[in-house]
Amino acid sequence: MQAYLITDEQILKIHHTSLAILDKVGVQVPHQEMLARFADAGARVDHPAQRVFIPSALVERALQSAGKTYTLYGRDLTRTAKFGQGARNYNSIAGEGLWVEEPGGERRPTSLLDVATAARFGDALEALTIVGAMADPQEVPVGVRCVEVLATLLANTTKPLTFWYYDRAAARWLNEIMIVLRGDVQRAERYPLCYPFFEPISPLRFPFHGIDLLFETARLNLPVPIGPMAQMGISAPGTVAATLAQQNAEILAGLCITQLVRPGMPVCYGGICHAFDMRTTQMIFSGPEQAIFGVAMTQMGKHYGLPVYINVGLTDAKRPDAQAGMEAGITLMLGAAAGADIFGHLGISGMDQAASLDMLAMQHEIIRYVESTLRAIDFSDEALGFDEISAVGPGGSYIDRDFTANFFRRELFFPTLLDREYYEAWRSSGAMSMEERIRERKRALLASHQPEPLPDDISREIDRIVAAARQETMAGQPAGVLR
Numbered sequence: 385m386q387a388y389l390i391t392d393e394q395i396l397k398i399h400h401t402s403l404a405i406l407d408k409v410g411v412q413v414p415h416q417e418m419l420a421r422f423a424d425a426g427a428r429v430d431h432p433a434q435r436v437f438i439p440s441a442l443v444e445r446a447l448q449s450a451g452k453t454y455t456l457y458g459r460d461l462t463r464t465a466k467f468g469q470g471a472r473n474y475n476s477i478a479g480e481g482l483w484v485e486e487p488g489g490e491r492r493p494t495s496l497l498d499v500a501t502a503a504r505f506g507d508a509l510e511a512l513t514i515v516g517a518m519a520d521p522q523e524v525p526v527g528v529r530c531v532e533v534l535a536t537l538l539a540n541t542t543k544p545l546t547f548w549y550y551d552r553a554a555a556r557w558l559n560e561i562m563i564v565l566r567g568d569v570q571r572a573e574r575y576p577l578c579y580p581f582f583e584p585i586s587p588l589r590f591p592f593h594g595i596d597l598l599f600e601t602a603r604l605n606l607p608v609p610i611g612p613m614a615q616m617g618i619s620a621p622g623t624v625a626a627t628l629a630q631q632n633a634e635i636l637a638g639l640c641i642t643q644l645v646r647p648g649m650p651v652c653y654g655g656i657c658h659a660f661d662m663r664t665t666q667m668i669f670s671g672p673e674q675a676i677f678g679v680a681m682t683q684m685g686k687h688y689g690l691p692v693y694i695n696v697g698l699t700d701a702k703r704p705d706a707q708a709g710m711e712a713g714i715t716l717m718l719g720a721a722a723g724a725d726i727f728g729h730l731g732i733s734g735m736d737q738a739a740s741l742d743m744l745a746m747q748h749e750i751i752r753y754v755e756s757t758l759r760a761i762d763f764s765d766e767a768l769g770f771d772e773i774s775a776v777g778p779g780g781s782y783i784d785r786d787f788t789a790n791f792f793r794r795e796l797f798f799p800t801l802l803d804r805e806y807y808e809a810w811r812s813s814g815a816m817s818m819e820e821r822i823r824e825r826k827r828a829l830l831a832s833h834q835p836e837p838l839p840d841d842i843s844r845e846i847d848r849i850v851a852a853a854r855q856e857t858m859a860g861q862p863a864g865v866l867r
Contacts, residue, residue, distance in 0.1 A: 387721035389679040395687050398625070402633035403440045405588070410437040411637045412589040415596060421644040436637075443636050446643040451650030452689050454607040456514065457575040459565055460542035460836070465513040467607070467652060467691035467725045472758075473513040474697075474751050476506050477729035478546045478581065479520035479533070480739040487703030487819065491738045494519035498739070499533055501830065502731070503540035505741055508833035511751045517547040518731050518739040526550060527857040528850075531557045534578070535850045538565065539843065541835050549580040551593045555600035557853040562604060564845045572604050579607045579652075582642070584634040586614035595641060602646040609693045610638035611654020615667050618660040624676060631657040632684055652725065653688065655681020656695040669698040669735040670711035675718045682722040691725040697747055702734045704746035704822050713750050720754050741830075745822045749801045756797035767791070801825060 390398075413419055414434045423429045425445075428437040453468035465473040482491040483498050502518035517533045524532050531554055533547045538561070549555055559572070566572040580601045584590050598608065612634040614620035620627040635653055642649045659673040660666075668674065678696040685692035697716035701708035719727050730751075731744030772787040782788050801821050803810060810816075816824070838846070 386723065387679050387718050388683065389676060389722075390683055395683060398629050398632055398684060399687070401629040402636055403443060405630065405633040406438040406443065406637055407440060408437070409588065410435045411584075411634070412436075413595070413641070414590070414592045417599075418595050418641060418644065422640075425640075425644060438637060438640055442640055446636075446640040447688055449643050449647045450639055450690070451607070451648050452691065454576065454650035454691075456544035456579070456607070457577060458541070458543040458545070459538060459577070459838070461575060463543045465544045465726070467650075468689075471725065472720055472755070473726040474511060474730060475514035475546050475726060475728075476502065476512060476516035476731040476744055477518050477739055478516045479548045480518065480732065480736065481520050481522060482738040483519060484702075484733050484738040484740050486823070487733070487740065487742050493522040494739065495523055496521040496532060496536055499536045500540045502739065502741065503537045504833060504835060505744070505826070505829060507541035507543060507835045508829045509744070509748045511748055511755065512730075512744075513544065514546050514726075515541045515543045516545075516729065516731070518741075518744075520548060525854075525858065527554065528557075528854045530554050531561070531850055531853045534558055534561055535846050538846065539838055545578040546581070547578065549597055549601070552597045552600050553857070554853070555580070555597040557849060559600060559604055560849050561846055564842060564849065569604070576604065576606050579609060581654075582608050582610045582638055583654075584610070584612035584638055586612045586619035586634060587630060588634060588637075590638070590641065598642065598645045598649075602649060605646065605649060607650035607652060608642050609652035609654045610635050610642070611656045611693055612638070613667075613695075614657040615660040616657065616673065617662065620657065624673065624680075627657050627659075628677070628680055628684070631655065631681070651690060652693050653681070653685030653690040654693040655685055655724075656693065657681065658695065667735050669695070669700045669732075670715055671700075674698070675715045678715060678719040678724070679722040682719065682724040686723060692723075693726045694719050694722075694724045695728050696720075696724075697728040697730055697750065698732060699743070700735055702737060704740075704743050704819055708743065708746060709750070709818070712747055713753070716747075716750055717754050717757065720758055741826050742819070742822050745826050745829075746801070746818070749799060752800070753797065753802075 412434055413436050419429050422436045425442055456465040483494045484491050498519035499517045503515050506512050506515035530550045537545045562572045562577050563569055566575055582594050614627055614631045616627040620630045639651055642651050657677050659668045661668050678694040681694055682692045696719035697712050699708040699711040730747045731739055733740035733743050
């Protein structure tokens with residue numbers, strides 16, 4: 385099963401339009417060191433305007449040098465997320481400012497305790513490949529926030545991680561934690577734990593800190609997803625084709641930046657553009673346009689030979705209801721069938737309205753459904769079952785056959801949350817809705833699952849680093865150094 389939307393000719397048309405945008409319109413890069421590197425690499429630089437005009441030859445060199453495969457490793461090195469290697473990966477949201485305990489309830493500011501809860505919950509969801517912080521803890525000062533988040537994540541899951549990086553100073557402390565976790569610099573580079581998400585600001589601008597921190601993450605050669613969130617009609621032109629072209633140009637410019645920081649740095653093509661709703665004046669998380677963007681951007685990224693990150697499997701609904709299931713299911717299925725490597729920031733209630741474990745639990749069931757749909761089918765002689773069909777013959781039954789007993793567990797999808805009961809059995813067990821089943825499963829997992837603890841010596845050393853980062857950050861002193 386493979387989903388395609390745009391033709392090879394249209395892919396090339398988008399590509400050439402993007403190259404023209406970079407060469408003739410340019411991008412804003414508010415970082416003096418990066419401007420100098422662009423100039424040295426042959427780009428035309430307007431220093432007063434901090435504007436770079438990138439020639440196609442520089443884009444092509446960056447595409448050739450960029451690392452196109454990589455693997456993230458949890459603190460348990462057997463728990464991995466593979467990119468550019470034919471695998472599909474799923475991650476919970478890197479962090480939201482608000483948290484909703486129960487769908488439809490009041491929202492509150494997120495806390496570090498929410499990070500611990502989200503990590504433990506993500507650790508329990510077997511199909512979730514990368515565990516996100518889900519919370520951007522508001523009580524922690526922003527300069528040290530990502531350092532405390534990483535330490536909390538490591539204490540509560542053994543999987544690869546995602547969270548929001550802040551700046552170059554914080555990235556130094558994050559590097560120190562990863563070195564302590566792995567044992568030395570070489571192993572920290574060989575077994576990357578996470579990545580900094582590099583998000584251009586549409587249209588055609590880059591954030592200073594987003595560029596600056598790459599000089600630190602490059603010391604461990606951490607992979608970099610490049611994902612502008614261009615919105616059709618507000619921060620991108622009002623057509624699908626133009627939005628694709630601008631988003632592609634922004635990604636290609638970001639790719640050039642990564643390769644000017646460190647040639648060979650692994651990257652991921654973040655095709656996460658969205659449409660803008662002119663009625664509600666809000667970004668659309670999961671309309672039909674999102675399915676289109678997901679498939680088309682996957683085709684663009686794969687055209688360049690890059691692993692691809694798309695925003696599908698999301699929903700504009702605020703609770704895990706019929707709308708949420710429809711939107712998340714349709715967009716995730718199409719994006720997965722298109723061949724992307726990773727999907728969405730799961731666990732969001734509505735369009736960045738809050739983080740929700742209930743929503744994540746529902747999306748996890750959708751992931752399992754999608755993965756079962758896209759599984760490889762066994763067409764061996766045994767599986768084709770000619771001898772079995774011959775033995776049963778016309779009018780027989782297969783229900784009591786060894787063949788059925790031997791195969792049904794691997795041939796059937798068994799849901800955790802979906803209802804397949806007879807009507808009376810469903811009524812007698814409480815006539816529960818999908819939302820009620822989700823709530824019950826959430827509570828059961830949180831009550832029962834405990835991740836493997838960090839070794840005491842590593843935990844103490846991470847605590848020391850966090851304390852030092854907090855002290856120096858609060859004092860306004862330079863952050864720690866890579867050892």
